[in-house]
Amino acid sequence: MAAVTKALAQSGQKRSPQDIIAAREGKKRLVEATQKYGRGKAVRLKGIKDKKLRGNLRAVEDRYQTAALRAKDAEILLENDGGFLEPEGELEKTYKVRQDDIKENIGIEVAKKGFELKLEDFGPYRADYTRNGKNLLLAGRKGHIATMDWRAGKLGCELQLGETIRDAKWLHNNQYFAVAQQKYVYIYDHSGAELHCLNKHVEARYLEFLPYHFLLASAATSGFLKYTDTSTGQLVAELPTRLGSPTSLCQNPWNAILHVGHQNGTVSLWSPNSQTALVKALVHRGPVRSMAIDRQGRYMVSTGQDMRMNVWDIRMFKSIHSYSCYQPGASVSISERGLTAVGWGTKVSVWRGLFDAAAANEEKVQSPYMSWGGDGQRIETVRWCPFEDVLGVTHDKGFASVIVPGAGEPNFDSMEVNPYETIKQRQEAEVKALLNKLQPEMISLDPDYIGKIDNVTETKRREERQEEQKPEDAIEKLKNRGRGRNSALRKYLRKKGKTNVIDEKRLKAEALQSERKSRQNEALQNQRQELGPALSRFASKKDS
Structure with missing residues (x-):
């Protein structure tokens, strides 16, 4: 029914009133069959960008609809019906x-x-x-x-x-x-x-x-x-x-x-x-x-x-x-x-x-x-x-x-x-x-969880990952870089020194540089004391 309607629509021919009535009846019958014999909500195919996956899921949904319609048609074979005891009046009790x-x-x-x-x-x-x-x-x-x-x-x-x-x-x-x-x-x-x-x-x-x-x-x-x-x-x-x-x-x-x-x-x-x-x-x-x-x-x-x-x-x-x-x-x-x-x-x-x-x-x-x-x-x-x-x-x-x-x-x-x-x-x-x-691993509170599609979009996953990550600090990155005249911290300060803008990052970098200098001086003094007055001139001036 759906294939005939689609073919008529593509060919540009006008549908007759009989075709319209038949299409409506077919849609109504499909809704009744799905409510009684369906397998839950259908997959939203519009939100899937992968063409191959979308085609496979469309085929699966078609099979589900066909199965529901066949189950609806098979009701004519259910000839037997169970009967209960029915009282004839309000005073009679079964x-x-x-x-x-x-x-x-x-x-x-x-x-x-x-x-x-x-x-x-x-x-x-x-x-x-x-x-x-x-x-x-x-x-x-x-x-x-x-x-x-x-x-x-x-x-x-x-x-x-x-x-x-x-x-x-x-x-x-x-x-x-x-x-x-x-x-x-x-x-x-x-x-x-x-x-x-x-x-x-x-x-x-x-x-x-x-x-x-x-x-x-x-x-x-x-x-x-x-x-x-x-x-x-x-x-x-x-x-x-x-x-x-x-x-x-x-x-x-x-x-x-x-x-x-x-x-x-x-x-x-x-x-x-x-x-x-x-x-x-x-x-x-x-x-x-x-x-x-x-x-x-x-x-x-x-x-x-x-x-x-x-x-x-x-x-x-x-x-x-x-x-x-x-x-x-x-x-x-x-x-x-x-x-x-x-x-x-x-x-x-x-x-x-x-x-x-x-x-x-x-x-x-x-x-x-x-x-x-x-x-x-x-x-x-x-x-x-x-x-x-x-x-x-x-x-x-x-x-x-x-x-x-x-x-x-x-x-x-x-x-x-x-x-x-x-x-x-x-x-x-x-x-x-x-x-x-069935394997024991398939036993769960929701028996239909196998085969379900995760409808969470990639954008939402990316947003969740960004929320979980902490904001990056440029100065923290420079802490463990190479030391010396061409270190990343000195390059950063030289680059920022060309401008007259003093921001929070520059203050933090200068504090980091002064801390390193004080640590170097302290290490040099300790080394000179250990070597004594005769050998102190040979003390290494590098940060230990």
């Missing part, structure tokens, strides 16, 4: 709807996704889903490990380790998982065979895996945060938090920054490139029990021992809303569509619209979207299953899969994560992920 009522009004296959596992002997349990939501990992505090394809109800492996388990995490796919045991962190494969013992990770309490960097991070009881590259087995970083034993750990999926909660109510942000915390924020008046961040990296929800649930805008590190809990929140998790699940005591509350209210500067949400529990089972963790309207809840008596309408993303990108991948697709995805692996 949090009063029970799981039995939901199962009676949905399909049989979907109703099968809501189930409970009674595991009373080895709890409390911690759970984790794979990135595509296909497999489930359960880890009991007393040593029980189980993996399963939860949709098909097929058990993968089952282990009894016989020692305390603090946390467990899937790695890049369903073939490997890491377990934080009593002393070290171990890595197992899908069959339950022990592959590695990470003896550098001592007494790890929490685990996190960064899928795009292949980094396994652990927060230990000693207060150290450690990163290990699972593709090479090397310890990348070992960072002391210096704030005691951590109370929670989570990662920001937008920029791979780790958030660590501490006993004094602060949350510190860490990158493997810095030995000190990037940011420290006081978020609670007591220990931080759990944290979660939405996938756009904009908002953080935290729960603390002070029985509060706080919503933070981490772009400005500003508190937006605060909600009260009847008991300290044990775990919090945010779904792909912005639903926030909080487990406190024996109940789970699901909140809807927390971030919409924050973005619009509206009042906080008055009541939760759904609730579950209250049967005497103390909640340990809550985890959303990717691409499913399912919330996994672990407690001291087992595991429960709760159906929450509208939680999962209905349209997934199979090139990124495929919930229905085959063995061949999984192998190819693993090879591509290793080839495209």
